[in-house]
Amino acid sequence: MRWPWLVSGLLLLVAIAQQEPEPSFQTTAEIERRGKKIVVVKTGPDNPPAIIELRDLYGGIITALDSEKKTLSLGEQLFATDKLTRYWHQGKQVQFADLKVGQQVRLEAAEQNDGSLKAFEVRIGESREGPSLVRSLFADPPPFRVQITFGEDARALGAIARVEQIRGVNDYVFMTGGTARYIEEEDRLELELKPAPRAVEVQQGKSKAWGSRLDYDNESGNALVAGPVELERAGEKPLRGSAERMVYNVDDEALTLFGAIRLVQDGRTSTAQGALVREKDRIAFLYGSKDKPVRSQNKDGFVEGTRVLYNLDTGDVVVLEGVKGEFQDP
Numbered sequence: 001m002r003w004p005w006l007v008s009g010l011l012l013l014v015a016i017a018q019q020e021p022e023p024s025f026q027t028t029a030e031i032e033r034r035g036k037k038i039v040v041v042k043t044g045p046d047n048p049p050a051i052i053e054l055r056d057l058y059g060g061i062i063t064a065l066d067s068e069k070k071t072l073s074l075g076e077q078l079f080a081t082d083k084l085t086r087y088w089h090q091g092k093q094v095q096f097a098d099l100k101v102g103q104q105v106r107l108e109a110a111e112q113n114d115g116s117l118k119a120f121e122v123r124i125g126e127s128r129e130g131p132s133l134v135r136s137l138f139a140d141p142p143p144f145r146v147q148i149t150f151g152e153d154a155r156a157l158g159a160i161a162r163v164e165q166i167r168g169v170n171d172y173v174f175m176t177g178g179t180a181r182y183i184e185e186e187d188r189l190e191l192e193l194k195p196a197p198r199a200v201e202v203q204q205g206k207s208k209a210w211g212s213r214l215d216y217d218n219e220s221g222n223a224l225v226a227g228p229v230e231l232e233r234a235g236e237k238p239l240r241g242s243a244e245r246m247v248y249n250v251d252d253e254a255l256t257l258f259g260a261i262r263l264v265q266d267g268r269t270s271t272a273q274g275a276l277v278r279e280k281d282r283i284a285f286l287y288g289s290k291d292k293p294v295r296s297q298n299k300d301g302f303v304e305g306t307r308v309l310y311n312l313d314t315g316d317v318v319v320l321e322g323v324k325g326e327f328q329d330p
Helices: 004-019
Strands: 028-033 036-041 051-061 064-066 071-074 077-080 086-089 092-094 104-111 117-124 132-139 146-150 154-158 160-166 170-176 178-183 188-193 200-204 207-211 213-217 222-233 239-249 254-265 268-278 283-287 294-298 301-305 307-311 317-321 324-327
Touching: 028 132, 028 160, 036 132, 036 170, 051 071, 051 117, 071 104, 132 178, 132 188, 146 160, 146 170, 154 170, 160 178, 160 188, 200 213, 200 222, 200 239, 207 239, 222 254, 254 283, 268 307, 283 294, 294 307, 301 307, 301 317
Parallel strands: 077 117, 086 117
Antiparallel strands: 028 036, 036 146, 051 104, 051 132, 064 071, 071 077, 086 092, 104 117, 132 160, 146 154, 154 200, 160 170, 170 213, 178 188, 200 207, 207 222, 213 222, 222 239, 239 254, 254 268, 268 283, 268 294, 283 307, 294 301, 301 324, 307 317
């Protein structure tokens, strides 16, 4: 006996299943600050893969060293090392031979199946910040980029990102340019950092900014962007600008620019020492001093002041403090 309706139904289900896209999985790391989420996402394919490291933290004075067995002791705790162990001193990579009894060190280690402790990282001259950490490493080769979202208001994009979450202490995010190589036999991601101009892009509303690296500290809520900083803002009167460095604050959802600020828009050039940009309000406050005032100039003349209100849509300025100006007669 045939069941034509059943056969037809099965064929239909098969056809629907073939049309359904495969579910996409994006490796993420998430931090929360005052109800806002900071999420780091690997947007590209899993090659190279994202790596998540779980480490216990130890700190103290080296009490014993064994150069043959490549072990070190902090009091009664014995730590083994191997070819995966990395040694650092004042930001530079060193060797096991550079360790000395009596040095203060910070160790990242993990307990092995046999109960022994293996050190993955040794930092000379540093102290333990907390009991343990989770480190997430992300790398996306072109045309993809790792993405950091700061709440619903802003995001940053770059080739390399590192998230360190120290339990009970603080969370940090670092982003810059560069490349990565996955070493399968060691299950390790080897990063080559390249903090070049435009390595990091920050987007907020109509505004975009580029810098060489980004450092986010969850305790302060500040994302520091190292320069040189370039700025662009889309609109009927596009804006272009530059600064030496920049800070995005997650709580205030505002950008602060520092050093040698220059804004060019609709034939007007404005310079300042500092600026607070409120993208949602479409305004910026430009700051200067009596010796180095804010200066805004076009073909008709210039105005100066120690505090100036700047309209991001039009480029118009209003001097709020220390007004001075000079205009040509029509």
